[in-house]
Amino acid sequence: MRGYRALARATARAALAYRFSLLLGMVAVLVQLVALLAVWHVILEQSPMNGFTWPQMRAYLLVAFAAGTVVSILGDFRMAFRILDGDVALDLVKPVDYQKARLAESLGGLWIELALISLVVGVTLAVTGGVDLPPGPGLALFAASMLILVPLKFLIVYVSTLACFWTQNFMGVQWARLAVVNLFSGALIPLVFLPGWLATVAQWSPFAGLTSTPALIFLGQVDGREALQLVAVQLGWVLVLWFGARLVWRAALRRLTVNGG
Amino acid sequence: MPIVEARGLTKVFRRPDKGSGLGGAVKHLFARRYSDKVAVDHVDLSIEAGEAVAYVGPNGAGKSTTVKLLSGILVPTSGEVRINGLHPQRDRNTVAYQIGVLFGQRTQLWWDLPVSESLAVLRDIYGVDHATYRKRLARFDEVLELGEILPVIGRKLSLGQRMRADLAAALVHGPQVVYLDEPTIGLDLAVKDRVREFFRSLRDEGTTVMLTSHDLADIEGFCRRLVIIDQGRIIFDGDLEGVKDTFARERILHVETARPLPLEAVRAALPGAEINIEETPLRYAVRFDRFVMTAGQVVTVLATLTELVDFRVDEPSIEDVIRRVYSGDLVLPR
């Protein structure tokens, strides 16, 4: 446990050293927030659509921004470069579990992400007006969902980064992941706007838990049993991916040790 | 007119001072402090066409920085450089055809291309015609045995191969002036010898060469002129052999005797010489100035005082002289 705490602390410190780079790296998510706010403001100003009013859509987009910012820094790039350079061999001789170690590192960067989220959400609300909080149980469920989102997002990033054992091209894998996550999580557009079949696929995919689930709970668009079910799916994917990632890792390791990288 | 001329050349680097650890990093956020490091300090240098110059100094003395200033890579903080009367930044393109640069620590080869392709790209950049290019390659091949490494991809070259290929890359366009910055660093002896031979052939063809190195074996037998830089300042600029004549005048005679030497008697017989007892019994070192007495005289004197078993004369190399200059033992006149 001490080892993992040390890793988390190391990332926390690194986050400070690289703060400008990190903040600049978040511009992508921020730009998407600004663009979508502007688009939906124009569209929803007169009349609500698909059950979304303008204040609701604004809240949705803010949750999407927060979800998109969490666990987005440091981890994947560094991990990818260590794999591509072969430095990953050095990680293997350390007495820590690789997957847990990477999770610890991701958690270490959370503080700067949370700071940025508070800033952006605060500024947006100040400029465009406040949002309604859901009632008590909804809020608790929202908090739970956001909490589950952290390991879920880590795992999706982690598994896709393991692809570096098979391809030199980290950028390609990362872009593909970003594209898929953007669409299927509902970050780009709420899932109800998608054609029925696509919406269903997205709903049950691990990606919905990255934006759609917490956002819909926050807006109160789902509640009670339905909300619980969504969070259960989210949690289920965390478990599946956690153990699935171990299988991928074992295959990667075999590749590394057999082929010598 | 000199082909390379620097006047009052100065380069100051500005570096942020960061404290260590988290505290230092936070502090740096609020109060930025900088320190200036003078890498090159009012250097005057002029090199005539066809000259071969050794530019030596300890690590961090400003050798590489000078070379970068002279090739127009760095803009001087003050002072100026002229290559054939041209300004290396303003007339970058013209100057580029006239100079060739090799940084031993850095390659200019494309890491993902075979050496032959890297050289061909450079040929096209410099607009060298194919016949001339082939002639040059053949010549490089003679001394550097380039042929065997032409098909190798840049990143797969060993250090010695890389250096040979980089030498060719720096000279593809037949520059009039060549700066070689630590061109033998990290090489094994066999490659070093080959590379040194190549330098000599360059010099003999009349190319102006400036060689920086801290391996002094690189410069012995290569150039006439020696420039020594220390802490950014030129502390000596003159004839290499002259340095030897003037400062390497000291000789040391090591003797082994059958019985202990009567030291007082030796001192009386050899005024000006210095006698030291060495660690092994019956061994002595006699330091003397070769312009005051000859080794033969010293041996003769000692032989009259005791029975000599063995003796040997040491003559200091240029390396010793420069080492003593670095360490401040020896002050050279400017």
Added chain:
Amino acid sequence: MRLYLRLLGAHFRSMMEYETDFLILAAATVLMQVVNIVFLSALFAKVPVLNGWTFWSVLMMFGAVALAEGVGSLFFDGMWSLAWQINRGELDYFLVRPYPVALQVSSAALGINGLSNIVTGGLMIAAGLAHSAVDWTPWRVALAVLLLLSSVVIKVSINLATNAVCFWLNSPSPMFAFAMHQVGDLARFPLSIYPVALKAVLGVVLPFAFISFFPIAYLLDTGSSQWVGLLTPVAAVYCAAVAALIFRRGLRRYESAGN
């Protein structure tokens, strides 16, 4: 020009060695554009027009941004390694060769993903134009080509200028330029939906709007200030000049490495 292609071409051959890698990259780029199109059609399935702009015209703006970006990647990808090269002192050899340093930098890599962006972007523009009521005269065709070229020049110039900022930043990664590149994505939507401050940024400070919105507004004869689109070539010249100036200034600050 020939030398530039020669430099790029040298990389092309070595890239072909990693066939799967660049297929992945090309596929990922296409996937990103597909997601964009799905998003746009989902959005416009519910609303016929966005501030007066139809699906097809917004698609053209997405296409124009993709195309300009694609040209930037395919032919000028080396700019993105400028920060790294400055940090490692790798410009040394560029500076002693008789070829413009900026061109040596930008030809140092070839982004094959640019090819898929050029193709998908081109298709999006073509699809948009096919659904527009533009009255094509030779003069208009020539103008459209000029606008397109200018749009590409603007994108590449902004890339160069923002990457050259690394001469001042001392960062080994092109984060600043990348962030500005992301800001450019705002120009995929009609400028008219944004608040005034943002219009000023995208129209003047970082004139991304001249890559997509202004020229398309002029061509499609839509919106309230179509004439601005005619200024696109002027904006291109301006951007190129500023980029060259920033790069040249930055180069003077270059300190090599190992000090």
